[in-house]
Amino acid sequence: MNYIDQLLLENRPTPDDDKRYLSIVEPILEKIRKFCNSKGIDADPIVVGSYAKGTNLKNGDVDIFIRFDRKYKTQYMEKMGLEIGRSLFKEPVEKYAEHPYIMGNVDGVKIDIVPCYRINPGEKKISSVDRTPLHSEYVKENLTEDGKDEVRKLKLFFKVLNIYGSQVTVSGFSGYICELLIIQMGTFESVCSYFSGLHGRMILPPGSKYTDKFTSPAVLIDPCDSDRNAAAAVSLQSLSTAKLGCRIFLKMGQEYIFENKGGKFLNVEERNTAIRVFSIPKPDLIDDILYPQVVKFRDVIIGILNQGGFQPTSSYIDTEKDISVLIECDHAIVPNMVIHQGPSVDFENALDFMKKWTGIERFSGPYIVGDRLYVGVKRECVTIESCVRKNIETFDIGKNLNKYKDELEITDPLRTPANSTILKKYTSRYFPK
Amino acid sequence: MNYIDQLLLENRPTPDDDKRYLSIVEPILEKIRKFCNSKGIDADPIVVGSYAKGTNLKNGDVDIFIRFDRKYKTQYMEKMGLEIGRSLFKEPVEKYAEHPYIMGNVDGVKIDIVPCYRINPGEKKISSVDRTPLHSEYVKENLTEDGKDEVRKLKLFFKVLNIYGSQVTVSGFSGYICELLIIQMGTFESVCSYFSGLHGRMILPPGSKYTDKFTSPAVLIDPCDSDRNAAAAVSLQSLSTAKLGCRIFLKMGQEYIFENKGGKFLNVEERNTAIRVFSIPKPDLIDDILYPQVVKFRDVIIGILNQGGFQPTSSYIDTEKDISVLIECDHAIVPNMVIHQGPSVDFENALDFMKKWTGIERFSGPYIVGDRLYVGVKRECVTIESCVRKNIETFDIGKNLNKYKDELEITDPLRTPANSTILKKYTSRYFPK
Structure with missing residues (x-):
């Protein structure tokens, strides 16, 4: 037997699993129908997602949508959706996607109760969740x-x-x-x-x-x-x-x-690179909001390090506890002197460049190479830490993260046992992990 | 009075200078004419160059060409040219441009005696020196x-x-x-x-x-x-x-x-860069042959250092004593690990890359970023010295220099007083010097 068939065997629900799920889901649908009937609400429950389509894996979640007639205002639909959802579980949890919805748990099965509008194929949807029941129908039919x-x-x-x-x-x-x-x-x-x-x-x-x-x-x-x-x-x-x-x-x-046929990696300490972890606190936001900002935060730091001459070569994001971005650079320290490329002598501002750098404290130049001017000037920041701290102020790292700039911690994970987890995740990367 | 007029005043020959030059040049022309007459050679001397054109600076050289009739073979012309030239000076020196020629000195004035063919404007020249008398004529007329x-x-x-x-x-x-x-x-x-x-x-x-x-x-x-x-x-x-x-x-x-309005430069020691001087012996060749090879030698080393990750930022050539090339790099040492970029996953050889690096001693990967594969491998050379010595073997540094590869010396001029001259020339560069 090959690996993928073996995996299927381990993860396909058994007939017993199916019976158990049915015994959990049916009563919930019945409760929702009764609730709507008793209140005269024109809405009906529908099981969507992989469970409905028969493509579910063992121990999967169940998604139940409540389809409201389009005559109802969004506010009413959302309110009733939450009310119905709360009535179904001992410990309902309110979540938020396009609408607020309720997450519950019955005998270890996670169940989402999501309100939406009833639409037909081709009909204009009101929000993207309204389309989900159509997807289920399409898959079941095809x-x-x-x-x-x-x-x-x-x-x-x-x-x-x-x-x-x-x-x-x-x-x-x-x-x-x-x-x-x-x-x-x-x-x-x-x-x-x-x-x-x-x-x-x-x-x-x-x-x-x-x-x-x-x-x-x-x-x-x-x-x-x-x-x-x-x-x-x-x-x-x-x-x-x-x-x-x-x-x-x-x-x-x-x-x-x-199987991991990749063999062993050389010890990370022997790399002789500069590995740093940049950490800020993690605000309580859903991934869809948070993650793009974490990527921005990382890209800003990489940009600063690139500009600063530290030659960042790769990075790794870990948001499990706080927001941690590991960045590996070729150098922890760059020279005091940096060669600054000026304009071509063909441009009028070549004279401004000459004037500006004549008499100013510098290492060399201005001098010409080819058709361009160069000057050797003093670099402002020569360490990763000083460079990032100095420059991050001027960048936007995301509207929910900007307030944490002052709490930025920069550590060398080789010398900081607390960061051994992210370092291990980073250094063990091997396709497809 | 402005600077340029002042310079002119200092460097324009005086009437006394003119008299002195005339008294040196006329007897030489006369001697050449006599030599040719006595041997029945169809050739005549002509003063060319800036002295002939009246655009000479003080203490300039004098160029006297001996124009031979085109009936003579090159070998004869060259032989007679040298013979005439040698007869004019106490200590004649044989030089070589397109033809061999004689350099002499009379009362401190350097005089070149160069044989060429007599041609008219538009006539096919035999060698480029034949054109020089035409240039003199053109300038004198215009x-x-x-x-x-x-x-x-x-x-x-x-x-x-x-x-x-x-x-x-x-x-x-x-x-x-x-x-x-x-x-x-x-x-x-x-x-x-x-x-x-x-x-x-x-x-x-x-x-x-x-x-x-x-x-x-x-x-x-x-x-x-x-x-x-x-x-x-x-x-x-x-x-x-x-x-x-x-x-x-x-x-x-x-x-x-x-005037040097450039002000002072910061101390070179504070640059915190890696400056190295690469020296090989200088063969006894004219600049036209030697210099392009020195440039090649420099470009080869810069290429090696670039490839090696040392980030060369500028260079300086000094051939006064031996062949010395100063190259300044951002780093004297690079990390043991270098990220090696593999093919795009779209190419067939992505699998070869996976196979090659699976199981081989390495620091990380193969892993995907975007659509490309990467692997972190061990770098062969981590110092400037080892990198250049290892790689220069495989490069052509010019046919007259290749034999000196084994004698390549690599020094840090900040720690080598013998190299203070080239270092000083290099670090004092300021436009237009």
């Missing part, structure tokens, strides 16, 4: 019985590659994308062949006329809404990982993906 | 009496800017170029205005149809031979220096060029 396990295999494979899920921290392939890929291509192996042979962007259906309309690395036209790219959240990195992962799987052997 | 001092001013100004002379170490403006510029533009000030306002290449006459035919930074069609660019030897650096020098002269004030 996915074969055999296809369900193929979807599960694809999901499990993408999980191994760390590219399963559309959440911003993964920016990978959603369950719905996996289902559409199997509907279009038939089997897990066919999808693997597709990615293995793919050059450049993913454009589906092939030869799609939407190539120009959608500019992201992956384009998959939503069969329920041709104005929508269902793969908009897939990053270049995730698409690349899918391509290489599938190619390795088909051509090099599955063990390269499923 | 340069006004006032123009002679204008030429002298231009020469003196270019001398101050270190761009006077076509020899390869200067790659600047020859006396003939200065004369043509004054003939075309009238005065020193006009030439200054021309360079001050020049953007991009120098193309003379303006709008010349030769722009495409000649690709060097400066083009000045030789009026004696429209197939020849008289300014072919002018480097981009020298042209740029002329532009900026003239602009400063006209717009910032002459004192910026004639």
